[in-house]
Amino acid sequence: MRIAFASGKGGTGKTTVAVNFACFLASSHKKVQYLDCDVEEPNGHIFLKPDLEKKMLAKVMVPVIDKDRCTACGECASHCQFNALVLILKDVLIFPELCHGCGLCARICPEGAIKEGEREIGYVEKGYAHGNIDFVHGVLNVGEPMAGPLIQKVKDNYKEDHIQIIDAPPGTSCPVVKTIIDADCVVMVTEPTPFALHDLKIAVSVAQTLNKPIGIVINRENREFKPLTDYLSKNRLPILTTIPEDKDIARQYSKGNIIIERLPHYIDNFMELAINIKKLLEKKQFR
Known part of the structure; x- marks a missing residue:
């Protein structure tokens, strides 16, 4: 099972939700693989703190002319x-x-007259986090525009017997498409602000073009934002869970901690997320 976490707008809490969901599944004795495909600015390792065991250079073919x-x-x-x-x-x-x-x-x-040469674009690192989370991320060289091939090299490490949590880049450009194209569903993490809603609409359009089941996580919820709820209702996009705006979450995030470990009452939110992702994949009705 491949679950991609995307957002549209950066800074909505996509990685926070993805890493905490991975830890929740791992604590439930599931085989979990976390793949950070935000290769331009990977940050899942800040929270998961993996023991990295292997580093592989990533190269792409470039022509060499005789x-x-x-x-x-x-x-x-x-x-x-x-x-x-x-x-x-x-x-x-x-x-x-x-x-x-x-x-x-x-x-x-x-x-x-043309032979295939090589050009280094970055590297892929692998290891384990929290004991049993298989961790993979890619790091793109500074100034390197070709994120797509490196994302593919991260995804080449899929373990089919694991639940794969795929942390997509923000935005809606080619790297996002490359990341989510083979996902079983896409979890869009948003927040109740006009900017987030604007970018969510574009991200949803991309995922719909790829015929992906889509669910929504509303992060930092502090009030009802009617334009967002109206949009979700009109487009029949299910809310998988909501996470409130909480200074305690912000404090733990700023320290690079896993939320459900330091604030265990939020485990219920990720339990709800797991249940509703299952419904999304089974195309069941939400309440």
Whole structure:
């Protein structure tokens, strides 16, 4: 089972909910795997504090052109959908940061002048947290634009016999799509503010385009925000649980602590979340 946690707007508490849910499942004697796919700014490790046992460099293919064999026919540049190759006069220029590593240019070159080289984009680390949570995260190199391939390398570590908690990047761009595309459901974490609702609508649209079951967690709830409840009701998006605005939660968060361990009365919220995710996956009606 793959459960993706997304948000749209950053800072809604997506990672807080994801790591606490992972710890709740682990405390219930479930096999749990936490995968932090927010590779540009991973922060699940701050709360889970894993013992990291393995580090693997992540590389992508980039073309290397043999100038002696290249006839400047332009086939590689004309077929590259990402404009990573450009023919200028009789020279082919390569823009490595635009290259998606698909290898098409090497396959179609009539002269066999293009070979596959490598470029390092970051690394993946693996370990264990809280005794039995299998932990994986990716760390993208500073200034590196190609998050997608690194996210895939994180996901290559899926353990099918585990419940996989996938922490998606904020926003609605390509890295989010890459993260949630093979999830069984998407939990959208939002808050009762106009900015969060604006970005939630876009994130929901992305997940709906991918035909994903969607449930909502309202974090930092301190009052009814009618535009949010009206939107959820109109679009039949179930509220999986709500978490109140609480200074004690903020204090524990700022210390990098797990909420359900320091404030155990919130275990009920994550129990409710687990029950309602099960209903979401089984397409059962919510009360």
